[in-house]
Amino acid sequence: MSVRATELPKAYHQAVERWRDTYLPDFALLLEKWDRFFPRDRPFKLCAYRECGSCAKIECGEKKGQEKYVRVGEMGSDQAAHLLGAVRAQASTEFGSIQQHQLTLSRAQDEQDQFWILRMMAEELRHGYQMLHLLLEDDWSAATRRSGADMVEEILSMRTGSHVLGTFNIDFDSFVDNIVFCALVDRVGKYQLSMQKVSAYRPMAESMPEMLREEAFHLAAGVLPLRRWAEQAAQDSVYVTMPLMQKVINKWLPRALEMFGHELGGATNLRYGFKPMVNAEAQEAYYREVGKVLDDLNLRFIRSRLKDLKHGEAIALRRRVVEEGESVRGIAPEHLLRQPHRHFFRRRGEPAFSMVGFAGEAFEDPELYLRHILEHLPETYAAGRDFKGYATLLRQVQGGEIDASEAARKTPNLSRVGGVCPCSKAVRWVAGGPTDDGATFSTTP
Amino acid sequence: MPEDLDIHPLDELAVDGIAALDEKISGTYSPEVWERRTMYYIRRDPEGSFVAESDGKIVGFMLGEVRSGEFGLERPTGWIEVLGVDPDYRQQAVGRRLAEAMLERFRELGVERVCTLVSESREGLTRFFAALGFKASDLRSLTLELPAKEAS
Numbered sequence: 001m002s003v004r005a006t007e008l009p010k011a012y013h014q015a016v017e018r019w020r021d022t023y024l025p026d027f028a029l030l031l032e033k034w035d036r037f038f039p040r041d042r043p044f045k046l047c048a049y050r051e052c053g054s055c056a057k058i059e060c061g062e063k064k065g066q067e068k069y070v071r072v073g074e075m076g077s078d079q080a081a082h083l084l085g086a087v088r089a090q091a092s093t094e095f096g097s098i099q100q101h102q103l104t105l106s107r108a109q110d111e112q113d114q115f116w117i118l119r120m121m122a123e124e125l126r127h128g129y130q131m132l133h134l135l136l137e138d139d140w141s142a143a144t145r146r147s148g149a150d151m152v153e154e155i156l157s158m159r160t161g162s163h164v165l166g167t168f169n170i171d172f173d174s175f176v177d178n179i180v181f182c183a184l185v186d187r188v189g190k191y192q193l194s195m196q197k198v199s200a201y202r203p204m205a206e207s208m209p210e211m212l213r214e215e216a217f218h219l220a221a222g223v224l225p226l227r228r229w230a231e232q233a234a235q236d237s238v239y240v241t242m243p244l245m246q247k248v249i250n251k252w253l254p255r256a257l258e259m260f261g262h263e264l265g266g267a268t269n270l271r272y273g274f275k276p277m278v279n280a281e282a283q284e285a286y287y288r289e290v291g292k293v294l295d296d297l298n299l300r301f302i303r304s305r306l307k308d309l310k311h312g313e314a315i316a317l318r319r320r321v322v323e324e325g326e327s328v329r330g331i332a333p334e335h336l337l338r339q340p341h342r343h344f345f346r347r348r349g350e351p352a353f354s355m356v357g358f359a360g361e362a363f364e365d366p367e368l369y370l371r372h373i374l375e376h377l378p379e380t381y382a383a384g385r386d387f388k389g390y391a392t393l394l395r396q397v398q399g400g401e402i403d404a405s406e407a408a409r410k411t412p413n414l415s416r417v418g419g420v421c422p423c424s425k426a427v428r429w430v431a432g433g434p435t436d437d438g439a440t441f442s443t444t445p
Numbered sequence: 446m447p448e449d450l451d452i453h454p455l456d457e458l459a460v461d462g463i464a465a466l467d468e469k470i471s472g473t474y475s476p477e478v479w480e481r482r483t484m485y486y487i488r489r490d491p492e493g494s495f496v497a498e499s500d501g502k503i504v505g506f507m508l509g510e511v512r513s514g515e516f517g518l519e520r521p522t523g524w525i526e527v528l529g530v531d532p533d534y535r536q537q538a539v540g541r542r543l544a545e546a547m548l549e550r551f552r553e554l555g556v557e558r559v560c561t562l563v564s565e566s567r568e569g570l571t572r573f574f575a576a577l578g579f580k581a582s583d584l585r586s587l588t589l590e591l592p593a594k595e596a597s
Contacts (some may be wrong), residue, residue: 002555040489213491220487296458
């Protein structure tokens with residue numbers, strides 16, 4: 001297998017660089033210190049990587065075994081539109097997460113943690129660039145009448161609040177958000193990329209391997225600091241406590257679960273050969289894996305607190321404390337992390353706006369439920385617009401004014417994005433003639 | 446071979462299992478050492494090193510990478526660098542399954558030669574690699590004991 005690196009046509013490459021200068025102002029610092037923090041790693045390059053030589057046959061769905069699509073034009077319009085939606089959503093998440101991370105990047109207590117996050121942000125930029133490469137290299141007229149320039153402009157114009165997926169519309173409140181986001185939300189990314197690695201659209205499948213390699217680092221950029229914080233918390237560190245970590249996990253896990261899409265959905269992706277699993281199946285595997293992350297962190301806490309314990313003894317103690325609710329050798333349930341119920345604080349999908357508590361208990365009064373949620377969330381988040389929006393919708397759903405599916409739809413989506421209208425005051429990221437250097441894509445008026 | 450043996454690429458969640466396995470073998474719990482080591486391999490090629498899981502725990506691991514240009518070996522060469530198998534799971538083909546996964550990955554990356562270093566005192570390990578087809582090569586390991594400078 002070989003990896004091919006390509007750059008976008010000049011106007012688009014420059015547009016991404018301008019975007020980077022705005023939302024990732026520490027990029028130059030990252031390059032300057034790269035050798036100090038990542039001495040044996042390949043230097044960062046803003047380009048699209050395609051791994052050639054991957055499976056040429058469709059690996060799942062109704063056309064399994066047939067040749068993969070090399071061009072969008074080989075698909076039917078519905079299939080092409082479905083694929084386009086996935087590419088735009090993927091691009092939106094990549095750029096969106098950078099805007100979120102930038103908010104609190106400078107608050108890191110540890111320089112290495114900060115540079116690991118900074119590297120992760122640069123690689124997310126490359127992932128977004130990779131998706132723009134897919135949009136610009138092919139002719140998408142089977143799916144849309146919009147030009148490549150318009151689609152790129154639209155994606156680069158998104159802000160926190162207008163991204164495709166709700167997770168990317170929530171502000172970070174502290175550097176703990178940066179870390180937990182990597183450990184939980186990037187893990188969803190790993191699942192999505194792993195599924196798209198078998199995509200029936202070959203350019204998509206070929207784009208995934210390098211993105212997955214980089215994603216492995218992003219997960220570590222989250223889990224490693226969490227482990228260190230758990231060990232320090234066991235020594236009564238006052239900086240990042242287990243209760244704080246728990247609250248930030250509670251903030252992000254519900255949103256991460258929603259990134260898989262509705263629990264009853266995903267059959268179309270499977271039928272078209274774009275993903276090998278339906279949403280519920282992938283979400284279930286993810287939820288189990290998050291359980292492993294929490295087990296891992298609890299084990300670190302226990303072994304840091306009780307250094308005489310061996311591995312098996314520490315696991316047995318963890319089980320007694322977390323599952324049986326006992327206090328053992330000074331470690332009580334509230335000292336360790338617990339996984340919120342998968343229906344807790346949900347606003348999309350099957351359990352949207354149902355009132356399920358942290359441990360799966362049912363609530364009937366929305367005010368009591370909101371108070372229950374607030375006990376489990378960081379105060380700074382609860383004081384923000386995102387939680388207020390949720391509370392308003394929950395009251396409307398429970399008061400019978402709207403139904404849960406309508407409330408779920410009241411989250412930002414692509415149609416609300418501005419910035420592409422010529423009379424808009426927004427910055428235009430794609431400047432000049434996008435085809436002046438012989439780009440191979442075609443545009444539709 | 447354990448019926449539920451699952452071989453999969455190394456990831457950041459494997460660190461504790463590997464540290465626990467090492468603790469079982471060496472008696473020392475050093476998660477920070479294994480975190481550094483595994484991160485090195487994850488950053489080089491996260492699909493290039495493997496762990497074996499059975500009954501929800503890690504029972505073996507094999508770390509390696511592809512290098513070229515070192516030791517006068519210009520062609521890409523696969524290196525198997527670290528191998529560990531739970532003593533309770535030895536003689537159950539765990540190591541062989543790990544090696545098969547790693548050799549397949551090397552093949553995908555265009556590697557035509559795979560190297561490792563084994564101490565002569567580790568006869569079991571030598572037999573393990575011989576059973577995989579490894580042979581003594583023209584590469585010789587040379588060692589220099591470097592005494593510490595005397596304090597002035």
